[in-house]
Amino acid sequence: MAAANRSTRVHGLLFAVVPFLLFGCGDSGSGGTAGGGIGGSGITVSAVSVGSVASFGSIIVNDVEFDTTNAEVVVEGEVRGTGDAAVTILLSQGMVVRVEGRLDGERTGTAARVVFNDNVEGPVERVTTLDALVTELVVMGQTVRVDFRTVFQNATLGAIGVGNVLEVSGLVDEAGTIFASYVNKKSDSLTPRAPVELKGIVQNLNTITGRFTINSLTIDYTTATVSGFSGADPLQGRLAEIKGRLIDPDTLVATSVVFENELGRDDIDTAEIEGFVTQFTSISRFAVGTVVIATDGATVFNDVVAEDLGVGTRLKIRGSLNSRIVLADEVALADKVKLESDVGLDPQGGNLSLVGLSPVVVQTNASTKFTGVDDLSQIYVGSHVKIFGRATGSNEVIATKVLEKPGGGTVVLKGPVESKDQPRLQVLGVTIDTSNNIPPGSFVGKDGRPVSSVDFFTSLQPGDTVNACGTLAGQDVIWNAIESE
Numbered sequence: 001m002a003a004a005n006r007s008t009r010v011h012g013l014l015f016a017v018v019p020f021l022l023f024g025c026g027d028s029g030s031g032g033t034a035g036g037g038i039g040g041s042g043i044t045v046s047a048v049s050v051g052s053v054a055s056f057g058s059i060i061v062n063d064v065e066f067d068t069t070n071a072e073v074v075v076e077g078e079v080r081g082t083g084d085a086a087v088t089i090l091l092s093q094g095m096v097v098r099v100e101g102r103l104d105g106e107r108t109g110t111a112a113r114v115v116f117n118d119n120v121e122g123p124v125e126r127v128t129t130l131d132a133l134v135t136e137l138v139v140m141g142q143t144v145r146v147d148f149r150t151v152f153q154n155a156t157l158g159a160i161g162v163g164n165v166l167e168v169s170g171l172v173d174e175a176g177t178i179f180a181s182y183v184n185k186k187s188d189s190l191t192p193r194a195p196v197e198l199k200g201i202v203q204n205l206n207t208i209t210g211r212f213t214i215n216s217l218t219i220d221y222t223t224a225t226v227s228g229f230s231g232a233d234p235l236q237g238r239l240a241e242i243k244g245r246l247i248d249p250d251t252l253v254a255t256s257v258v259f260e261n262e263l264g265r266d267d268i269d270t271a272e273i274e275g276f277v278t279q280f281t282s283i284s285r286f287a288v289g290t291v292v293i294a295t296d297g298a299t300v301f302n303d304v305v306a307e308d309l310g311v312g313t314r315l316k317i318r319g320s321l322n323s324r325i326v327l328a329d330e331v332a333l334a335d336k337v338k339l340e341s342d343v344g345l346d347p348q349g350g351n352l353s354l355v356g357l358s359p360v361v362v363q364t365n366a367s368t369k370f371t372g373v374d375d376l377s378q379i380y381v382g383s384h385v386k387i388f389g390r391a392t393g394s395n396e397v398i399a400t401k402v403l404e405k406p407g408g409g410t411v412v413l414k415g416p417v418e419s420k421d422q423p424r425l426q427v428l429g430v431t432i433d434t435s436n437n438i439p440p441g442s443f444v445g446k447d448g449r450p451v452s453s454v455d456f457f458t459s460l461q462p463g464d465t466v467n468a469c470g471t472l473a474g475q476d477v478i479w480n481a482i483e484s485e
Contacts, residue, residue: 043070043112048263049099050289051274051316052171052181056088061099062272062316064109071101071111076118076197077258091116094151094182095169098264115264117241119178120144121167121186122196125249127160130366131350133398137166137180140198141217141250144168144178145367148392155185163189172289173276174311176200176215179367196252199241199260201290214242221254228259235259239290262290263321271321274334277313288315292325302332303414303467312369313388313401335388336465337397337428340412342472343383347376352385352399356411356470356477359395359429362387364402372404379404391415395429411477414467422457425466432468437478444483460484 051062058068072079073086080090091097091114101111122140129135130145135157137144146157150170160166165187170180190196200214210222212235219242229235239262244254263271275289283306284295295301304315314335319328339362341354352362364376373379384407389399397415418426423435434443434453443456451459460466470479 043101043110045100045112046102046268047100047109047270047272048265048268048321049109049272050096050262051272052096052169053091053093055093056091058084059087059091059097059099059111059114061097062274064099064103064107064272066099066101066109066111066114067104068111068114072113074113074115076116087114092151092153092182092184094149096171096181098262100264103270116169117199117260118167118169118197119172119200120198122165122198122246123190123249124160124162124164124166127162132365133363134366136366137168138216139166139168140196140246140252141215142168142178142198142200143176143215144170144180144183146180146183147365147367148398149390150180151182153182153184155183160185165190165194171275171314172200172278174278179276190246193245195243195255196246197241197243198252199239202235202238202240205236212236214240216250218251219244219254219257220251221257224254224257226257226259261324263324263326265321266324268321270318271326272316272318273326274316275314277309277311277315280309280311283309288317291317293317293319293328293331294325295328295331299328300330302330303338304331304333307371307403307405308333308386308388310371312371333388335390335400336415337389337391338387338412338414338467339389339397340386340410341384341477342407342409343379343381343385346381347379350376352376352379352387352402354385354387355475356472357413357428357430360397361395362389362397362399364399368399369401370404371401373402376402382407384408384410386412391428394418397428409472411470411472412467413469415465417460417462417464417466419462420457420460423453425457425460427466427468432466432479432482434479434482437470437480438482439480442481444481446484456482456484 049062054060059066068084068087073081073090095116098115099111100113103109120139120142124139126138134147167184167186168180169182170178172178203213205212211220239260241258242254243256244252247253279287286293316332316334317328318330319326341356344353344355350364386403387399388401389397392398415428424433441450443451443453445451465485468482470477
């Protein structure tokens with residue numbers, strides 16, 4: 001990214017965060033080369049965005065709506081169509097795609113190309129119900145988790161069985177588990193010698209035998225066409241897409257091996273990516289998916305602090321891509337809900353209740369990641385926790401991560417607004433009374449600037465996300481800052 005562009009955007013973001021730093025929860029802080037045109041689109045590619053498709057019209061990825069009027073749609077390496085109709089026919093909600101194009105504003109852009117490659121397409125080996133919310137599949141040696149967020153096509157979860165051929169798309173965590181956002185049942189069974197495919201990190205590479213593994217599947221590449229690397233590139237640990245045929249449940253004979261770059265190029269002005277933190281060296285260097293992220297003094301950590309950035313946290317990153325490393329302008333949590341307080345009751349049935357945040361019920365499941373403790377059994381009344389998750393009802397939250405930490409009376413409530421009646425608003429069933437203790441300057445509007453309480457409530461709409469923080473006073477909360485996002 002050109003230095004001037006980076007400076008301009010970061011200064012704007014810093015201004016947006018500063019008011020909440022001064023008066024809020026203390027939970028925010030700051031710590032290329034443009035591409036060419038694509039096909040007949042005439043668009044100079046200056047941005048890429050990798051994430052799951054949230055909705056269409058034209059296509060929304062990472063909270064940006066991209067116009068796809070002239071966009072090529074590339075599926076598994078082949079151009080399959082162009083324009084809005086092709087996008088809606090060939091793609092689906094939940095698919096993880098790469099949009100290549102340009103940003104026209106903070107939340108709008110124009111796509112030149114939309115690229116989709118699944119994580120795995122092959123037969124199901126095992127189906128295991130982990131709990132009421134999470135089912136684990138093993139598809140061609142790859143562990144796949146499905147839950148309430150997974151979009152299913154051509155089948156329901158209950159109709160999927162061993163031997164069915166599935167196409168799976170999702171984000172991959174540090175253990176190589178695919179958290180499926182999209183599952184498509186392709187057929188009831190695999191036709192003998194039918195092609196299969198998968199994408200993953202090369203492990204246990206043996207150049208003498210011509211074999212490597214991706215999780216539990218062995219790939220024989222001795223007769224494959226291999227591309228996408230230079231002679232100097234190390235292949236161990238690289239992302240590869242493999243196509244071929246199964247000769248037994250544990251071995252795939254590859255016809256092609258393509259070493260890939262998750263962002264599709266080495267350098268670009270703006271890169272956006274959603275994914276799990278898979279490696280963590282320090283707050284200044286970590287990996288999201290297979291992409292190395294670097295931060296510096298100009299990086300804005302939007303409602304993120306160092307303790308949030310451990311392995312397994314799901315993030316959204318925006319920055320400039322230089323030599324395959326993203327220098328982050330902004331680091332944000334992918335989950336829309338964040339809660340923090342003391343635990344009010346002993347966890348029962350996988351549920352947590354938090355002091356001052358009644359009637360919110362936090363439900364953990366087999367996919368919930370824990371930091372500071374091994375699991376829910378080590379959390380007790382009085383434990384202080386921070387929870388990341390997603391709302392599934394007016395006062396229900398599914399926790400994706402639970403972080404146990406020292407207390408201090410801090411309370412945080414971040415979530416969607418259900419209703420407002422100044423000076424009160426309701427978030428996840430919790431009534432926030434702003435009338436007594438939130439001082440002037442601690443109401444922060446959507447542009448990051450301090451506003452009056454009247455202007456704050458006037459601009460606030462149901463469904464907007466707010467981030468409120470305060471301190472415990474017995475069983476109650478004294479709210480002292482609130483921000484609209």
